[in-house]
Amino acid sequence: MLQHLMRRAATLSGKKEPPGFSDTDNIQPLPPHRTISHRKAFLTIIATTVGIGNIAGVGTAIHLGGPGALFWMWVSALFGMFFRMSSTYMAIKLRPADGNSPSFATPMLYLEKYMKGRWAFIPQLVAAFILFQGIVLYNLVQANSVAHAVHNRFDVPNSLIAIIMTICVGGVILGGLKKIVNYCSVIAPVAIVVYVATGLLVLLINPAQAINALGQVFSSAFMPSSVAGGVAGYTVLQAMQFGVSRGIFSHMSGMGSSAFFQAANEDTPAKGAFMSAMAPFVDTVIICSITGLVILSVPNWQHQTGAYLTASSFEAGLGFFGQIVVLISLVIFALTTIFAFAHIAERCFKYLGFVNFFYYRIFFLAVVFVAPFLDLGFVWSLSDVIIAMIIIFHLIPLMFITIKNREKMCKDLQAL
Secondary structure (H helix, E strand, O other), rough: OOHHHHHHHHHOOOOOOOOOOOHHOOOOOOOOOOOOOOHHHHHHHHHHHHOHHOOOHHHHHHHHHHHHHHHHHHHHHHHHHHHHHOOOHHHHHOOOOOOOOOOOOOHHHHHHHOOOHHHHOHHHHHHHHHHHHHHHHHHHHHHHHHHHHHHHHOOOOOHHHHHHHHHHHHHHHOOOOHHHHHHHHHHHHHHHHHHHHHHHHHHHHHHHHHHHHHHHHHHHHHHHOOHHHHHHHHHHHHHHHHHHHHHHHHHHHOOOOOHHOOOOOOHHHHHHHHHHHHHHHHHHHHHHHHHHHHHHHOOOOOOOOHHHHHHHHHHHHHOHHHHHHHHHHHHHHHHHHHHHHHHHHHHHHHHHHOOOHHHHHHHHHHHHHHHHHHOOOOHHHHHHHHHHHHHHHHHHHHHHHHHHHHHHHHHHHHHH
């Protein structure tokens, strides 16, 4: 009654509430098959976020941008924490009464609430970009990296790798959201703990090299000592470019991916926002930092790149065991990312009005199957372009929506 009177008073005074902005207490309970706990949502987001970007992406960024690239990965992660927090908060706060709505637990929800008139195309455009990114780019890149890593280490035929990966992915994604969440929330944390412990062991064995590597990160971020003048400026720009681009590829902040899982619950928006913000910290500040410092502890980063650089760096520290840990982690990280993006892309598929989910899943599995046979140099570049488009059409409106509702958002976050 009090809320009704407040809305009535606002109407009479000529003030309007933000469209769709309401208290979640008034929203109907969600259907059980569409909800997951905050803990499982957080672990699934981590599984989605931690992928080959933490292994191959860091190696590529350091090889192309130098040690300073790791610093700019940290910077992108810190900004990413804010963007993820805002995205998840808005997706829960503006949650529709109907839990079966196509926009439920998606970034398109708050975009369609605020992007009206001439900007009404933005939600559909963002959904199309995320669909293409999930079904092609992340799918291709992850599966291709797994195949190349396994083939190069054990000489397993790509055809056999393609069949095994297709069966593994199909067995999980055909079970829907619950199976994806249950799988990712169990296997990903174990793989992350093993990978992080192994990386820390490499650094503890060679503490002097680890400290020197950390110094290189800061000294190369702004002041590369081996060059001067315009070349120095270019080197800094290279570090920023590859650090930020590979950082975003790794932690995926600003692309709305956290809303697909963390917003699928009936808890408070503030709790979901805070837990979602932890994903870039775990992914980049912890895992990518360990990968980068291990790489910089071994003088190979100028001559090697990608996952091979990371594997050889771990091998230099712990021998065959270090290389095997990297290989197994790469496989698990890539598969959990594929599983999660299968769900994200499917939600976008539904939002755009398509209904034949069986054909969608078959096509998704076909992409997994063909990935090992492709040269993905072009796909990596295309991925950067698509990520940039998503950031432009999602992040800028998200900043506008956040500023518009900053007082309510800050009040909710402080009250938690």
